[in-house]
Amino acid sequence: MLNRETLVSIMVLTIILICSLTSNTLAVEEINSDLIVFSGEPEGVTAAVAAAREGKNVILLMFREKPGGLMTYAALNFLDLNYDNKSRNINHGIFSEWHQKLGSSISFSPKKAETVFEEMLAAEENITIINLAELKSVKVKAGKIYYLEAEKNNKSYRLTADFYLDASQDGDLAAAAGEDYFIGTADINLKNSWMASTQILKFSNVNPQKLKKAVRNNKYYGSHFRNDHAWGFSNFGKSYQSQNDNLRLRGLNIVFIENNGGYDAYINALLLFNVDPLSEKSAAEAKKSAAVEAELILKYLQANLEGFEKAELNDLPQELYRRESRHFLTEYQLKTQDLFRQKIFKDTITLASYPLDYQAAAQDYPGFVLFNPEYYGIPLRTLIARKNDNLLIVGRSSGYSSLAAASARVLPPAMNTAEAAGIAVSEAVNKNKSLLEIVEDEESLKKIRSALKINLNNYPAEAPIIDDPQLLGSLERLLSWGITIGGYNNNFKLDTVPNEKEFTAIILKIMQKKEADNLYEWVPGSLETLSSNKKLTTTNALKLLLAAESQRVLEMNEDQYFNKALEMDLVPDKLIVVLTKKRVMNRKEMIILAAHYLDRFETPSDLKAIRGEYFD
Structure with a gap:
């Protein structure tokens, strides 16, 4: 039997051993860089590449394993391109480079998109990627982000930089840093309301040529087929009766991707209502409901849609397509009026022209198109955080009103703003200026616009859609x-x-x-x-x-x-x-x-x- 002194010695040694193991397990690596980009969404990849090409050291901190985010993990493989009045794409720069590598189509394979993003990142020696990491804390000091703490497996990181850029869908870094925001349509006094999420469905063993022939023969009212993409089918969607009150099949949006001699079909049409965009539990429950409904939709398509008679349902994409969550209050809030006046700001960094297409938020709150601008400018100030002057926010959670975001959130202008943000950071570092000083620096703004091939001389300061001073x-x-x-x-x-x-x-x-x-x-x-x-x-x-x-x-x-x-x-x-x-x-x-x-x-x-x- 062990005596008291021996037991005490064993306990002390055990505690020492545990502390030693804990210390090794939680070893902290400190890394400093010019810019930390949070999230591997397309905007995050773009910002990181843009800054790296300017010679800046960049850390890309990702909670996923691979880049691509919404385009890959949610399988949103259709682009809402922005055109000018001559049907030319107005978004250039790194977005255009990525788009060309995909084949310059409005649709693409999610796997191909992922591969191109990886290749673009790998080509830049100045980018350090930390994937599968969890953001643990954000230290703020004197109106700046001081450092981030992240953890991967059993390793901790303390990351510092001159500037930080939040490219996550929900602005998680900005929220953790204390930036103010509203959710959904709270700004038009519709609280606890936001655009529906979508579970994109993937089917194999489909015959697009058969559907194309049926569309050309007007079998489906209001339907269209061009290249590898079919859309419309509004009556087809309405005639489907969902088994779940929180789900609805809208008009079909179908992308066909060739796969080993056959075709897969990605369908963006299953709306999921009452999904809290900031709750993983709510999203998980919605995915379960969508999986049950997907089996019923398969049978409906097999019986009613040409080319889908032998279709098979594949595994659902890992994530939901969530259109809206937080909207941050930045140095300038892009308003609906700005889009209606087709305003060009002094600090315009890119152009957009997509209609203000607000998707359904509930069964009794249908979607609508507010109006359709020919063009409008997005100012650099909409990306600059108000509380932390070394933080930028790019993507759908930037400083847009909820209705303006219905246009500005789409990928081409979002990737443009991310590239602009990456260059703005580089200019701020090179010139030892704040981001707000870059807003006033015409030389830096010209550099951004040159990279994105924008000539603002072609646009008046304002051109209201309805130019009636009385109205x-x-x-x-x-x-x-x-x-x-x-x-x-x-x-x-x-x-x-x-x-x-x-x-x-x-x-x-x-x-x-x-x-x-x-x-x-x-x-x-x-x-x-x-x-x-x-x-x-x-x-x-x-x-x-x-x-x-x-x-x-x-x-x-x-x-x-x-x-x-x-x-x-x-x-x-x-x-x-x-x-x-x-x-x-x-x-x-x-x-x-x-x-x-x-x-x-x-x-x-x-x-x-x-x-x-x-x-x-």
């Missing part, structure tokens, strides 16, 4: 809250006559979004009762506005409506003459009237900052 301000204010839309063709139907129900719906949206104090519980019912599908007249427009203000309109004479509305400041100066006459209103007049009512209510204080109204 412009009113229309863009309603657009900024998502209250009216123009669609792909920017058709706001200005000369058509709206009906009373339309005006009622706008009034209620305004009151809800602005959290009007006078939106009493009886107001919606009262307005619904007072309105019909009849054409909107000046008399009834005033009547509905007065009713929204809880005025006893049924006890008033119609001739009293105008004076009462004027007294309550419900009549804009532009419409004083119009509203004195009893006649039908056109949509332009209704928009001006509605925007005036919108301005009646103060924007809630918590929304002012996240809407970028401090820039107005």
Whole structure:
């Protein structure tokens, strides 16, 4: 039997051994560089390559094993290209280089995309890759990121740099560094709402030629087939009845990829609602539901879609295609109005032209196209963090309003902004300047634009889509809250006559979004009762506005409506003459009237900052 002294000695030795093993297990490697890029998304790869080509030492910190992110792990293999008015691609630079290596098509093999990203990284000697790493902490000091702590297997890293760049989908580094953000459509007062996630489905043993023939014979309404890509099929999607209320099959978007003499089909169409974009648990549960539904969709396709009779369902991609989560508050918040005015900023670093295509957020909140700009500029300030002056944020979580992000989030301009960020960091290091000083440095901005082949001399400072000084301000204010839309063709139907129900719906949206104090519980019912599908007249427009203000309109004479509305400041100066006459209103007049009512209510204080109204 061991005596007390022996037991104590054994315990001490054991503790020493454990501490020694722990010390070895948690050995810390310190690495310093010019730039740390967080995440191997396409934007992260682009930023790292851009800075490395400028001669800067770069650490690419990835939590995945391979680069490519959304394009590879979620299998989103279709590009939303941005074109000019002559159908030419407007996004160049490293994006164009990557795109050409893929074959210059709008669709591609996820594996090929991954390979090209790897080759681009391997070609740069100045890039150190730390993959499969977990970001453990971010140390902030005196308005800067001081260092990062990361862990891989049993090894810890302490990483320091002059600048840091967050290229992750959700802005996890920026959030950990204390940057402010909002989630989803909170900036238009739709809280706990964001675009649906998608589970991309992959099928093998399909026959694209058979589907192409059926499309050309108009078997499927509103469907198209070009090269290796088919899209549309809206009625086809609507006729499918999901077994899960949180899932919906929209119109099909199909990419065909040749594989060993046959073809695989990637279908981007299965929308997943109520998936918390920041919760791994929520995503995992959604993936389980999608896997069950995928088997039913397979049977539906086999029975109803030409070329899919013998289709087989492959393993689902590892990750969901998540369109939206955090939106960060950067040095400038790109607003819907900026896109509508097709604004070119002094610090514009790239151009974009994709429509503001906001995907469905719920079964009862369908997607829409707000409008379709011919072009607009993205300023460098939208990438620069406000609290940490050595941090940039690139990708879908950059400083965009939720509705502006519906356009700016797509890959080509996102990769352009990442390249611009990489060059901006290089310029800041070379010139010993801050990022905000680079914003004012015309020589540095010219260097960025040259790399991206942008000539701003071809563009005016502003070119509003609707260049009507009477209407412009009113229309863009309603657009900024998502209250009216123009669609792909920017058709706001200005000369058509709206009906009373339309005006009622706008009034209620305004009151809800602005959290009007006078939106009493009886107001919606009262307005619904007072309105019909009849054409909107000046008399009834005033009547509905007065009713929204809880005025006893049924006890008033119609001739009293105008004076009462004027007294309550419900009549804009532009419409004083119009509203004195009893006649039908056109949509332009209704928009001006509605925007005036919108301005009646103060924007809630918590929304002012996240809407970028401090820039107005």
